[in-house]
Amino acid sequence: MEELMNLLQQKKENLEEISSVTSKMKNALLFENVEEFILLLDKRQGLMDISADIDEKISKKGLNALEDEKINIMKKEIYEKVNEIIKTDKEVLNLAKIFLNNIEKKIEDLNLARNVSRKYNSLYDKVNDEGIFIDKKE
Numbered sequence: 676m677e678e679l680m681n682l683l684q685q686k687k688e689n690l691e692e693i694s695s696v697t698s699k700m701k702n703a704l705l706f707e708n709v710e711e712f713i714l715l716l717d718k719r720q721g722l723m724d725i726s727a728d729i730d731e732k733i734s735k736k737g738l739n740a741l742e743d744e745k746i747n748i749m750k751k752e753i754y755e756k757v758n759e760i761i762k763t764d765k766e767v768l769n770l771a772k773i774f775l776n777n778i779e780k781k782i783e784d785l786n787l788a789r790n791v792s793r794k795y796n797s798l799y800d801k802v803n804d805e806g807i808f809i810d811k812k813e
Contacts, residue, residue: 676743679733680745683750684749686726687749689725689726689729690726690760691756693726694759696722697760698763700712700715701766701767705770707774794812
């Protein structure tokens with residue numbers, strides 16, 4: 676029973692760290708800091724792997740078979756933390772979609788500007804002697 680409580684405590688602490696990293700990911704997206712976001716994403720994945728290992732150990736101990744007050748309180752705290760992480764994760768997902776849409780728009784604008792520039796600034800176009808620009812585009 677003591678070992679199970681230790682595992683649940685580890686799970687809770689791990690989930691708190693995942694929650695913290697997820698919040699930092701949200702802030703990184705808000706400030707459009709892609710490098711930090713990627714580093715945090717890798718860190719979060721490592722924490723998720725640790726959480727999966729803890730879950731496996733807990734399932735081997737038979738958590739659902741025990742009905743102890745302390746265990747039930749710990750389970751409730753863990754579920755609340757998981758729900759908090761899910762909520763923040765949805766916010767991160769929405770911010771990531773907005774960020775990607777903004778990048779796509781910037782790329783489209785740059786491609787349009789490049790195409791316009793290419794059409795009017797060809798190396799082969801020459802200004803005639805009077806300095807008049809002749810627009811060859813139809």
